[in-house]
Amino acid sequence: MTATLLLVHGAWHGSWAWRPLVDALDGVEVRTVDLPSVGASPGDLGDLRADSEAVRAAVAAIDGPVVVVAHSYGGCPVTEAVRAGDGVAHLVYLCAFMLDEGESLLGAAGGTAPPWWEVHDTHIVAGSPAEVFYNGVSPEVTASSVARLGLQSRSSTEQPLTRAAWKEVPSTYVVCEQDQAIPAFAQEAMAQRAGTVARLPAGHSPFLSHPGELAALLRDVAERAG
Numbered sequence: 320m321t322a323t324l325l326l327v328h329g330a331w332h333g334s335w336a337w338r339p340l341v342d343a344l345d346g347v348e349v350r351t352v353d354l355p356s357v358g359a360s361p362g363d364l365g366d367l368r369a370d371s372e373a374v375r376a377a378v379a380a381i382d383g384p385v386v387v388v389a390h391s392y393g394g395c396p397v398t399e400a401v402r403a404g405d406g407v408a409h410l411v412y413l414c415a416f417m418l419d420e421g422e423s424l425l426g427a428a429g430g431t432a433p434p435w436w437e438v439h440d441t442h443i444v445a446g447s448p449a450e451v452f453y454n455g456v457s458p459e460v461t462a463s464s465v466a467r468l469g470l471q472s473r474s475s476t477e478q479p480l481t482r483a484a485w486k487e488v489p490s491t492y493v494v495c496e497q498d499q500a501i502p503a504f505a506q507e508a509m510a511q512r513a514g515t516v517a518r519l520p521a522g523h524s525p526f527l528s529h530p531g532e533l534a535a536l537l538r539d540v541a542e543r544a545g
Contacts, residue, residue: 320383320384320545321346321347321348321538321541321542321545322383322384322385322386322408322409322540322541322542322544322545323347323348323349323350323381323383323384323385323386323541324344324347324348324349324350324385324386324388324537324541325349325350325351325352325374325377325378325381325385325386325387325388326340326341326349326350326351326352326388326390327351327352327354327374327377327387327388327389327390327393327396327397328351328352328353328354328357328390328393329390329391329392329393329415330356330357330391330392330443330445330471330475330476331357331445331448331468331469331470331471332357332390332467332468332469333353333354333357333467333469334351334352334353335467336390336464336467336524336526336527337349337351337526339460339526339527339530340526340530340533340534340537342530343530343531343533343534344534344537344538347537347538347541350377350380350381352373352374352377353373354369354370354373354374354393354396355369355370355373356369356370356392356471356472356474356475357469357470357471357472358469358470359469359470360470361439361441361442361470362441364441364442364470364471364472364474364475365472365475366472366474366475366478367395367396367399367474367475367478367480368399368478370395370396370399370400370475371396371399371400372400373396374387374396374397374399374400374401375400375401375405378400378401378405378406378407379405379406381406383406383545384406384407384408384544384545385406385407385408386407386408386409386410386411386537386540386541386544387401387407387409387410387411388411388413388537389410389411389412389413389415390413390414390415390526391413391414391415391416391500391501391523392415392416392424392471392475392476393415394412394415394416394417394418395416395418395423395424395475395480397410397415397484398416398417398418398480398482398483398484398485399480399481399482399484400484401484401487401488402482402484402487403484403487403488407484407488408488408489408544408545409488409489409490409491409540409543409544410484410485410488410489410490410491411490411491411492411493411537411540412485412490412491412492412493412509412510412513413493413495413525413526413533414493414494414495414498414500414501414506414523414525415492415509416501416509417485417490417492417509417510417512417513418480418483418509419480419483419512420479420480420481420482420483421479421480422479422480423476423477423478423479423480424475424476424477425476425477426479427505434446435447435451438473439473440473441472441473441474442470442471442472442473443470443471443472443473443476444470444471445468445471448464448465448468449461449462449465450499451499451500451523452464452499452500452522452523452524453465453522453523453524453527453528454497454499454522454523455497455521455522455524455528455529456522456524456527456528460527464524464527485512485513489514490512490513490514490515491513491514491515491516491517491540492506492509492510492512492513492515492516492517493516493517493518493519493525493533493536494506494507494510494516494517494518494519495518495519495521495522495523495525496518496519496520496521497520497521497522498521498522498523499522499523500523501523517536519532519533519536521533
């Protein structure tokens, strides 16, 4: 039996970003979730708590063992949402924020917004996304991805976690060595919290630049967790 993969996207993105990876995972049951903190209207964006509830509901809708794969910011709601005994057999942090109780994404970034964040009262716009998110991705896929990016709620980056699922559930951290959004050294520091560490020679979006390699890694995790 192979566990079901639940893919949780990062900030500004949606489940659309996983398509090349899903296509490469033929034969594996894959589910995705769209986080409420991303959208087109600043007034309708959810916070970290809403994202966590969305992850929790997606897990509850799956029968059998689940491997939750969190990308970037997605590590925050996944870490907050998952509980031991809810069917999650393994967590995969894909160049993701693997934080502890009391920590927030903004705090992990040093308490000051990165220069490529365009911060507004209620939301954040991703500046320079082609360079920050999609190094190593084809120009065509980069252009289509940039066009689909949404707004990210500001509150989701500022709220501290109240739980740390990786203390209860086995985990793997995948370091993306050419990441321009979360430097590799920062990923390596967070990866020390994981039970297993893997590495990809990729930028921040390996599901677009290296879908085959990432699929092979996740397929192995899903088979072992099943």
